[in-house]
Amino acid sequence: xxxxxxxxxxxxxxxxxxxxxxxxxxxxxxxxxxxxxxxxxxxxxxxxxxxxxxxxxxxxxxxxxxxxxxxxxxxxxxxxxxxxxxxxxxxxxxxxxxxxxxxxxxxxxxxxxxxxxxxxxxxxxxxxxxxxxxxxxxxxxxxxxxxxxxxxxxxxxxxxxxxxxxxxxxxxxxxxxxxxxxxxxxxxxxxxxxxxxxxxxxxxxxxxxxxxxxxxxxxxxxxxxxxxxxxxxxxxxxxxxxxxxxxxxxxxxxxxxxxxxxxxxxxxxxxxx
Amino acid sequence: xxxxxxxxxxxxxxxxxxxxxxxxxxxxxxxxxxxxxxxxxxxxxxxxxxxxxxxxxxxxxxxxxxxxxxxxxxxxxxxxxxxxxxxxxxxxxxxxxxxxxxxxxxxxxxxxxxxxxxxxxxxxxxxxxxxxxxxxxxxxxxxxxxxxxxxxxxxxxxxx
Ligand SMILES: Cc1cc2nc3c(=O)[nH]c(=O)nc-3n(C[C@H](O)[C@H](O)[C@H](O)COP(=O)(O)OP(=O)(O)OC[C@H]3O[C@@H](n4cnc5c(N)ncnc54)[C@H](O)[C@@H]3O)c2cc1C
Ligand code: FES
Ligand code: FES
Numbered sequence: 001x002x003x004x005x006x007x008x009x010x011x012x013x014x015x016x017x018x019x020x021x022x023x024x025x026x027x028x029x030x031x032x033x034x035x036x037x038x039x040x041x042x043x044x045x046x047x048x049x050x051x052x053x054x055x056x057x058x059x060x061x062x063x064x065x066x067x068x069x070x071x072x073x074x075x076x077x078x079x080x081x082x083x084x085x086x087x088x089x090x091x092x093x094x095x096x097x098x099x100x101x102x103x104x105x106x107x108x109x110x111x112x113x114x115x116x117x118x119x120x121x122x123x124x125x126x127x128x129x130x131x132x133x134x135x136x137x138x139x140x141x142x143x144x145x146x147x148x149x150x151x152x153x154x155x156x157x158x159x160x161x162x163x164x165x166x167x168x169x170x171x172x173x174x175x176x177x178x179x180x181x182x183x184x185x186x187x188x189x190x191x192x193x194x195x196x197x198x199x200x201x202x203x204x205x206x207x208x209x210x211x212x213x214x215x216x217x218x219x220x221x222x223x224x225x226x227x228x229x230x231x232x233x234x235x236x237x238x239x240x241x242x243x244x245x246x247x248x249x250x251x252x253x254x255x256x257x258x259x260x261x262x263x264x265x266x267x268x269x270x271x272x273x
Numbered sequence: 274x275x276x277x278x279x280x281x282x283x284x285x286x287x288x289x290x291x292x293x294x295x296x297x298x299x300x301x302x303x304x305x306x307x308x309x310x311x312x313x314x315x316x317x318x319x320x321x322x323x324x325x326x327x328x329x330x331x332x333x334x335x336x337x338x339x340x341x342x343x344x345x346x347x348x349x350x351x352x353x354x355x356x357x358x359x360x361x362x363x364x365x366x367x368x369x370x371x372x373x374x375x376x377x378x379x380x381x382x383x384x385x386x387x388x389x390x391x392x393x394x395x396x397x398x399x400x401x402x403x404x405x406x407x408x409x410x411x412x413x414x415x416x417x418x419x420x421x422x423x424x425x426x427x428x429x430x431x432x433x
Contacts, residue, residue, distance in 0.1 A: 002295040033336035037316035093406020180405040
């Protein structure tokens, strides 16, 4: 039988998750409850958290912290998080966005995880609490590398620096069904400019590998360059380095490889999707 | 495993019932309380026919734990009409032939109700986004969009 435990504090939830390997945190439940309805999840304990910190939005300053239980709708309701509205809006329809959490998105299997792609381009830190100790922050990239091995514990929040200019973060999700469709792929690019040149760009892809990945080759060719035709052409040529896309019901590996450079170039050129 | 008590308001009336620990809101409404307006289509979040309002916001009841609804305000299409008077959205759906088999209709009406409550004069694009989580296999969507746009202009469309 499947049991449900309700925790009023993050510490209690983290302790439960650490002490019972059949315990699973439930955020919005948009993935967990699918498994329940399909009969894939029939035993263990679902852990609910009602700690207000879990749903806290701290977006006023230069350093932003969002509780892992913050939903896509809450991101969309925050003016201060305007630079994250495009990825938040790209997820499901209104009902899914009212339920889907940032924490759940970090765990969502490919081709899901669109919000995580944006967080990766922002070099977010993931705050993980395992057991009753206090949380520790780890780079999102390390989190993703460890994720599928399991035993992560409770994610309590994500943290990142506010982009200097909201327009520095660009996001594009390619899907066959509009306005709501699963990603063929998604791209997030954080492109801070210093004196007309790109300084420390961060590019991330979704659905181009088993987890969201950074496009380091593209970051290297853009570093220190103005975003002109030559730089965009170089980025296009480097676009596929490190990609291992899958063939699934949405698109073939071949198709994903064909269109990624095209969409990356359009995103860098600032063309409308 | 012992059932758990839940108390909440359903269409303005206080209700209490017992649910399986991991039972869904949809199951509680249909099997527990006999409110058959929300339907079970996919159980996967994709079809939207189980959409209900939780504290005024659309949620997929097939993916919502019933125990998480303690103290919440749940609204379904069963509570939309005011006695014999249909809600303007319901009337517009009839006037525009926005229901054929009718299976998607409770989800569509609920999504549209949530949209108009927030945005009384939506554009066509906003209507399309508002119902983007709801699948209709009959109408081709155009009559539904037309009905929502027509209801938006009518007095009382924001009626909760
Ligand atoms: C119709 C539909 C459309 C969708 N479209 C998209 C889409 O376009 N893009 C997209 O990215 N996703 C999409 N999703 C998938 C999903 O809704 C999102 O990825 C969402 O962000 C998952 O969050 P959740 O809170 O619902 O996760 P849950 O189902 O609650 O949890 C998912 C997993 O993460 C774990 N988990 C959740 N939170 C934590 C935490 N704080 N600490 C530790 N573990 C945790 C859970 O144990 C579980 O294993 C869609 C889903 C549906 C049903
Ligand atoms: S039954 Fe809930 S979305 Fe299909
Ligand atoms: S009227 Fe048949 S599914 Fe919409």
